[in-house]
Amino acid sequence: MSAVIPYQPLPIDQSDVRYAHGPDSVARPGVPAGETIGFTWRDSAVYPGTVRKFWVHVPAGYDPAEPASLMVFQDGWWYLDPEGEVRGGIVLDNLVHRGDIPVTVGVFVDPGLFPDAEHPKNRNNEYDAFDDRYAEFLLTEIIPQVTARFSITDDPDRWGICGGSSGGNCAFTAAWLRPDRFRKVIGYLSSFTQMPGGNPYPALIPAEPPKPLRVFLQAGHRDLRWNAPERNWLANNLRVAAALAEAGYDFRLVLGDGPHSPNHGGVLLPDALRWLWRPDGAAP
Known part of the structure; x- marks a missing residue:
């Protein structure tokens, strides 16, 4: 059966667009709130x-x-x-409660800081790198703190990773290099062009045997x-999406308006999770 999408006029000014959140992005009556537990990690190797x-x-359904x-x-x-x-926590509560996705524990990890350093943020060093250090960090340092306290499946088809901007290419890299652990990916406005040495994926994706990944990408017109000839965030996201399409990957690209903002990606999170966790064999 065809999906009928209501008419929505396109904005003329694409530089200042804001998307309204849907009902799954707000706490809903009758949906029990999950439990959020905070941790501090100081012992990174x-x-x-x-x-x-x-x-x-x-x-709450855990x-x-x-x-x-x-x-x-x-x-x-x-x-x-x-x-x-x-x-993210509200969205997980709503979707799990209704059975749209399986019971899913969310792990929300801040980038590292160097206390008292003149430039304390380690975000770009962690997120933009093309290596498996960040995946190794998650798998050996953060996720063991979770599995020691909660029952988490070992099935990599039920492990996902999500991020935006540099966190988006970080999520893609973690899954690309460690598909034995992460197989569902969400990348919002990914900063592929900011990776040292440039964006490797348009060349890599068609050159390597297909990996068992399911990928949801969001990109923005502005x-x-x-519209620059180099280091173009939009163009690099489109090139990655084209490479995934030509290589036959299970992927989805949603192109929106607006600037480099988490708004559109945030609004899309419920649908992105539903699409990622749709049953095998369902129409992509």
Whole structure:
């Protein structure tokens, strides 16, 4: 059966567009709120000297007897904040409660900081790199803190990773290099062009044997340097999407208006999660 989409006029000014959140991005009556537990991590071997916070959100439907799915979010608090654009905990509560996705524990990880350093942020070093350090950091340092406390499935088809801007290419890189662990990916306005040495994926994706990934991408018409000949965020997202299409990947690209803002991606999170967790064999 065809999906009928209501008419929506296109904005003339694409530089200042804001999308309205849908009902799954607000706390809904009758939906029990999950539990959010905060942690501080100071003992990183992968990123020595860094300190960071992370949060684990456990939906009310969690049952220790039934291992839960896992979704990791970069830029932790930005993606968890119930007053922010993404509202990850609220979205997980709503979708799990209605059965749209399996019971899924969300892990929201802040980038590392060097306390008292003149330039304390380690975000770009962690997120923009083309190596497996960040995946290794998650797998050996953060996720073990979660699995020690909660029952999480070992099935990589039920592990996902999400991020925006540099966190988006970070999510894609973690899954690309470690598809044995992460197989569902959300990348919002990914900063592929900011990776040292440039964006490797348009050449890599068709050159390597297909990986068992399911990828949801969002790009913006007025993303950074959208009409520049070099370091163009929009163009690089389109090139990655084209490579995935030509290589036959299970992927979806949603192109919106507006600038380099988490608003559109945040609004899309409920639909992105439903699409990622649709049953195998369902229409892509």
